[in-house]
Amino acid sequence: MSTALWLAVLASSLGTLLMRLLPLLWMRRRLERLDDGDDGFDAMPQWLGILGPLMIAAVLGTSLVPTTVDATSWLATAIGVLATLAAWWRLRSLGWPIAAGVAAYGAVVTLLG
């Protein structure tokens, strides 16, 4: 890689790190300023507290789109989602529902693919 390309990598890396790091420092200062013994969550701007779960929901939406977009993959996705939710409803844990979802998805892709 040329020097210019290395600089582009470094600029992109530094910029990405700062976008992850600087808002933390801003929020910490805000929490310190507002700290009156309450839970830190109460000091968070309301819109920010709402945006957090919605960002996770949007990440879920993007990740639901299968690698290969065809009828079999969509069917596998639907069955995988149902298997994950069913296992979560029964167990209320983190690991097994994911394993159940991947197994169901994999079974449909393998059988029908």
Added chain:
Amino acid sequence: MSQQATHSLPRPWLAGLREAIPLLGGYVPVAISFGLIAVQAGFSTWEAVVISTLIYAGASQFLFVGMIAAGAPLWLVVVMTLLINVRHVVYAPNIAPWLTASRAWPWLMHGLTDQVFALAHTRLPQLPASQRLGWFTGAALLAWFSWIGGTALGAVAGEELTRRWPLLGEIMPFALPALFLVLLAPRFTDRRWSLALGSSIAIALLLTVNGLSNAAIPLGAACGALCFYLVKLDSTTRGR
């Protein structure tokens, strides 16, 4: 939302490692693809690994390599890479109330990807304050190392791997939506949240299907927030 420390763990970093394992299902196949594409675009194995180590942001790395290969001006490559990653600015403030005073936290933010954020946003409030640093370190490092390792594997043997196990790269990524489903399911607590979360999922999915995957996360979340406030306005109006 539960904000209580519900249980303590004997070795929090180990629990963080264990709970981040589902992320590997999504990270490793995508990292292998990145390594393969980077090499095909003219980067060496080491260069691909350095990009994954330093930038560490999936979609923007693909764009970075693709634009370089297409001969785009470097300033534009950097601007576009940062533009895709700008959604990360809302992640750290969202978990800040549960971070302790340790000086390690700002550096650990390098590992705050979409997926690590989703996991940490749910798990940190449930852990005692003394265990959060260890838990996050374990989870974030496993995710980071898997991304770096997957890139190296893809750069060295990506072609062979995808030829030998074509289905693996198709099946394992389902671990990511399954993980997010499990993290989000307890948040469908009332009509308002259900509508907001449901619309975020639907909009992001539709945008991704139509090839707008880079805009899908911020736009999906914005539509969900709009829905959240509209439902509030609607119920306030009816109350009158």
